[in-house]
Every structure is written in C-alpha cells, then in structure tokens.
Amino acid sequence: MRDGFVNRVREAPGLMRGWLLFHRDLDPGTPEVPEVLRFQQAAREADIDLSVLHPHHFELVVGREEGWDVGYEGQPVARPDFIICRTGAETDYYTLALLRHFERCGVRLINGPAAIERVADKLHTLQCLSRAGLPIPRTILDTFPVDVDLVERELGFPVIVKTLKGTRGAGVLKCENRSQFEDLAGLLESAEAKADFILQHYVRASHGRDVRVLVVGGRVIAAMERRSLTGGFKSNVSLGGIGSAYNPPPEMAELAVRAADVLGLDVTGIDILFDEDGYRICEANSAPGFQGLERASGLDVPTAILRWIISTQDLALPASAANESDTLVNMAFGGRSGLRAISDRNSEYRAFSSAVGLRLIAAGMACLGHALGPPLLVDPRSRTGSGLRALYEGRTSADLPTLGDSEQERTLVVVLAVGIWAAILPWLAGAQAEVSGALSLMALSFPFLFMATAPSGRLRSSLSARMRREGR
Incomplete structure (x- = not known):
C-alpha cells in the first residue's frame, strides 16, 4: 500500500480490464473519492477488472523498441482494454504525457489528453466553442492594468470574474458594479496576483440556476437543473445548491452534444445557462461530478458509462476518429x-x-x-x-459549421440559386420531358437537403439575430 492506494494492478484473464486514473489518495473525505469508489462497485457488477491507479506512480520510458513497456510502482503491467481519466481540470503535465503515451500505444482513452487539456483551460474551451459557432457568454481575458472602460463597454455590470482553472464553483465571483470591480482589480494588481483571470458577461436570465447535461458517447443520458437556495448566483450542488431532474428541450440537448463533439469529449458534463433568447454554454468538464446528478435523476452514472464502453469497445478506434x-x-x-x-x-x-x-x-x-x-x-x-x-456507428467526429449567421444565410441563398438554375438547365438544353423532370427534381432536392440537415436552430437563431439588429 502506498499513499493510501489500496488497489493493485490485477491480471484476471478473460475479463475486460480497465484502469481509472485518479490523482489523490483514496480518502473517503475527499469530494471526488466516493465517485471513484462508485466506479469500482459498478465495474465489479459488470464483471470488469477496474484498477484505480495514481498517474504519478507509473514508470514511463520512451524510446524502447517494445510496443508496450509500462511499469507501475516498480512492476510491469499488462496493457488494459481502456483507461478512464478522472483528474479533470487538475490534470498536470505528467498525467498528460502519460496519456499521450498510452494513446500512441493504441489504448482506448476516456477522455483523451487533447480533450482534457482543451477543457482544463476555460478560455480555450470558450474559444473552441465560439469558433464552432456555439453560443457562449461574451468573455475577456484579463490583463493588468485592467481597462475598466473596456470591461464596462463590452460586458457591462455586473460582471463575472473567473480563474482559468477551477472546479466545483471555486475561483468564481461576481462584481455588482464598476466601483466594486475597480476595488477588486486594484487589490489583485497590488498583490501581484499570479493567477490568470477571465471576465464574463453576466447572464441575468440564468441567475442562480443552470443545467448540467451529461453526454456519453455523443448522446445525452441525463440532466439536472441546479438552483441556488441562498439567492446567490452560483448554483453548484457542491456549494449548497439543489439539483432536480430535468428533461432538456431538443435545442438544449443538441447544443450539449455539439459542444461535446467540438471539444472531443466522450464523457462530459456540459453546463448550460438560460439566456433571454435561448441558451449559452458556460463550461465543460472532462471528469464531471455526478453525485448530485444521480440523486436528482436516479441514474446509475458509472454503470451507464461502463455499459457504453462495453457496447462500443469493439468499434472503438485506437487513434482519434476521422472527421x-x-x-x-x-x-x-x-x-x-x-x-x-x-x-x-x-x-x-x-x-x-x-x-x-x-x-x-x-x-x-x-x-x-x-x-x-x-x-x-x-x-x-x-x-x-x-x-x-x-x-x-458514430465512429467519426462531426465537422460542425464555423460560419456565422450571415455566412450561413449567404450559403443557403447560393445553394438555392444553383439548385434552381440546375433545375431549369435541362429544359433549356431541350432534353426529353422525362429526363428533364428527373434532373430538375434531383437539382431542387439539394436546397431542401441543405435546410433539412442544418444544425438545430441555425436558421431560427439567424432570424432572431436579424430581428434584434433591426430592433423588432
């Protein structure tokens, strides 16, 4: 036994073997530990040999000729069938390097190092989502000295201040007005604060509530609405908020699935805010906590995740899936x-x-x-x-549209115009009526196909944005 880890790497022939990487001692008083133990319990019931391992206890040698040469606490270990990483936003460089090595060896990772690193940085997460055209709160990367006029002009007050890395609602506060924000900025600057901060527009419609959507394998399997009981703006269950089962509307569910796709997350909790005209993605988690979600929804989250792993293991690609x-x-x-x-x-x-x-x-x-x-x-x-x-079978990653509303509208107009011209052309060329009719129907189907396969809410959101610009 070492540093509280009572699990050793077992070799049980015939069973599916997995590792769960966790970076803390297995102290039941640690908030994440009960969830790790729940994974072990679910694995035993599913006849899966699941070992909980500390990433820093691996001996990693790069450059040897053998395809698999990994040791743990001085002992060689056999290749697992899959690895679940539960280090989340606290994933350090050593763990990322370890995951990259396992990825190159062809081990199935849930989630992979690129996705974990992407969502560990909240600004990087928002940049990826914004580039894909998904709605997020307006955000500014803070610099010192702070340009308060810029913050007031772009975000207004109240304003949300966040550290780039943080979990369970830590490192997040709200400044109600310019004076309060100036006091905070002055304090941070005088203290020579080393942490990086982002500033976000405060979404009033979502004060004290949001929705945690759990996405597994590209599908929404559970969701809960979280509400603050104190009237504060934070709704985290870990901070005293209350969670209740929630059936997300199709637009919200599609938004969560698209966010998981953009960020490359197999298993994730997507936090979504209510906006005046829809929803906005607040953040994503690569190792989402699920104790509150289980109480609210009644879903056995570890069992659901392990069942998905089992059902897709033969389909899983060792490398990242093609677009x-x-x-x-x-x-x-x-x-x-x-x-x-x-x-x-x-x-x-x-x-x-x-x-x-x-x-x-x-x-x-x-x-x-x-x-x-x-x-x-x-x-x-x-x-x-x-x-x-x-x-x-869903073994590809979606290429989500990165065009803005106006570009998408122009694309639709171009497709429609080309479809109409292609429908007229056979008649102008003097082809037989049967041939011309068939070609015309084929040409006119392309604009309808374009609209039918448009991401949920794209044209509607575009119309809403245009009406807002025109002041309707």
Whole structure:
C-alpha cells in the first residue's frame, strides 16, 4: 500500500480490464473519492477488472523498441482494454504525457489528453466553442492594468470574474458594479496576483440556476437543473445548491452534444445557462461530478458509462476518429489525394466539375447498392461499406459549421440559386420531358437537403439575430 492506494494492478484473464486514473489518495473525505469508489462497485457488477491507479506512480520510458513497456510502482503491467481519466481540470503535465503515451500505444482513452487539456483551460474551451459557432457568454481575458472602460463597454455590470482553472464553483465571483470591480482589480494588481483571470458577461436570465447535461458517447443520458437556495448566483450542488431532474428541450440537448463533439469529449458534463433568447454554454468538464446528478435523476452514472464502453469497445478506434468530411471524401474520391489527382488531371474548371460530379453520382449509387443489394453481394470491407459503417456507428467526429449567421444565410441563398438554375438547365438544353423532370427534381432536392440537415436552430437563431439588429 502506498499513499493510501489500496488497489493493485490485477491480471484476471478473460475479463475486460480497465484502469481509472485518479490523482489523490483514496480518502473517503475527499469530494471526488466516493465517485471513484462508485466506479469500482459498478465495474465489479459488470464483471470488469477496474484498477484505480495514481498517474504519478507509473514508470514511463520512451524510446524502447517494445510496443508496450509500462511499469507501475516498480512492476510491469499488462496493457488494459481502456483507461478512464478522472483528474479533470487538475490534470498536470505528467498525467498528460502519460496519456499521450498510452494513446500512441493504441489504448482506448476516456477522455483523451487533447480533450482534457482543451477543457482544463476555460478560455480555450470558450474559444473552441465560439469558433464552432456555439453560443457562449461574451468573455475577456484579463490583463493588468485592467481597462475598466473596456470591461464596462463590452460586458457591462455586473460582471463575472473567473480563474482559468477551477472546479466545483471555486475561483468564481461576481462584481455588482464598476466601483466594486475597480476595488477588486486594484487589490489583485497590488498583490501581484499570479493567477490568470477571465471576465464574463453576466447572464441575468440564468441567475442562480443552470443545467448540467451529461453526454456519453455523443448522446445525452441525463440532466439536472441546479438552483441556488441562498439567492446567490452560483448554483453548484457542491456549494449548497439543489439539483432536480430535468428533461432538456431538443435545442438544449443538441447544443450539449455539439459542444461535446467540438471539444472531443466522450464523457462530459456540459453546463448550460438560460439566456433571454435561448441558451449559452458556460463550461465543460472532462471528469464531471455526478453525485448530485444521480440523486436528482436516479441514474446509475458509472454503470451507464461502463455499459457504453462495453457496447462500443469493439468499434472503438485506437487513434482519434476521422472527421465526417474526411470519411465522405474517402468514400467518393478515395481520399483527399484522390481529389487532388482529379484536379491535376483536369486543368479546366468544367472538366474538373464534370469529373467530380460523376464521382459523386457513382458514390451515391454505391451507397444505394449497399441499401438495396442482397447482403451476400455487399462487401462491408469495401471503401463504401467501411465508410458507411463508420458514419452509421458514430465512429467519426462531426465537422460542425464555423460560419456565422450571415455566412450561413449567404450559403443557403447560393445553394438555392444553383439548385434552381440546375433545375431549369435541362429544359433549356431541350432534353426529353422525362429526363428533364428527373434532373430538375434531383437539382431542387439539394436546397431542401441543405435546410433539412442544418444544425438545430441555425436558421431560427439567424432570424432572431436579424430581428434584434433591426430592433423588432
């Protein structure tokens, strides 16, 4: 036994083996420890051999020829089937380096090092979400001396002050007015505070309440509304708030799933604020606490996570999954190199367009063949078969649109105009009525397909933003 860790790395042949990385002693008085013990209990019930290991107790040697050479407390350990990391925002460099090594060795990580590092920094999280076009509170990175005029102009008062790293509501406070903020800024500057801060617009509609949405494997499995009992602005259950079961509307659920996708999180708690005209993402967690969520929803969270791991273990990719766009390009053109080869062979635009169109038609016919053809004649290992299976089983990461509302509107107008022109063209060319009609219907389906596959609320939010600009 060392530093309170009573778990040793067991080798039970025939069982699925996993590790849970945790960076503290297993003291029941530590807030996160009961959740770790709940994972162990759920693992035993699911016949999973789950060892709780401290990341700093590994011996890591990089450069040896062996594919797997990892030691723990002086003893060699066998490769696990999966690793759950529960270090969250307190993940340090050593743990990240360890996770990167396991990732290169092909071990399934939940969550991976890039995603954990991305959400450990609250500003980086917001930057990624904003780039993907997801709604967040307006945010400023604080610098000294603080430009109070800039803060008042861009954010207004009250204003939320946060440290870049913090958990369970720690490191967050609200300044009610300019005078209070100036006092805080002066205090921090005179004390030569080393911590970095961000300043956020205060979302009044969500005072003292928010929603924690638990996303596992790209699906919402539970949610709770958290409310402050003291009238304060913090709603964290760990700070005395109360949680109640909540059925998130489709727009909120879709927002949480998209946020998890953007941040690359397999398991995450997405905190969402209520806004006057919708919702805003407050932050994301790579190792979300779930004691309050379990009490509110009745869901056995560790069991749900482990069941998802078991059901997807054979489908899991050792490396990061390909983007949906890369999968589609591979299905139609044999990869981006194939697309570039078409461009190299066709110096004229019209010839290039014709070649691309024919490849897209061929890819569409191949997909229909997989849908309509007899199973014995369909090759699931073909380029089309493997691509369709990856898309169907969710083993790709979504390329979410990064265009703003105005760019999306212009894109829709362009697609609509091109669709109408393509529908008219066969008639102008004098083709037979049957052929012209079929081609016209095909061309007009593209604008409707564009609108039907638009991310939830995109066009509606665009219209709302336009009405606000026009003062309606």
